[in-house]
Amino acid sequence: MKDSEFVQRTQKIYDRVFDAFDEIDPDLAEADESSDNVRITFANGVVFVLNRQRPLHQVWLATKKNGYHFNLDEGQDAWICDKTGKELFSLLAEEISGQLGKPFKV
DSSP states (O other): OHHHHHHHHHHHHHHHHHHHHHHHOOTEEEEEEEETEEEEEEETTTTEEEETTTTTTEEEOOOSSSEEEEEEETTTTEEEEEETTOHHHHHHHHHHHHTTTOOOOO
């Protein structure tokens, strides 16, 4: 994959995350983009970071307890965690739901 395609694909991830946070009260959590990162800040001060790893063409997610690396599975057209085998949006929704204490869908 070319770098430009990687950036386009990952921007779609970021856009989807921002769209999901449109439904969340900003007093509970907010998502902000900074350079190649999306920072998700929760009311309790916990911060998750989703970022592009351009040289590796991976997407990384850092949560309060874990770090995850996602590779594009072109056959599934999905970003899959190399540690858990879970799809990015599924894992992200699970982690955010745990912090919010209520269901969250990306």
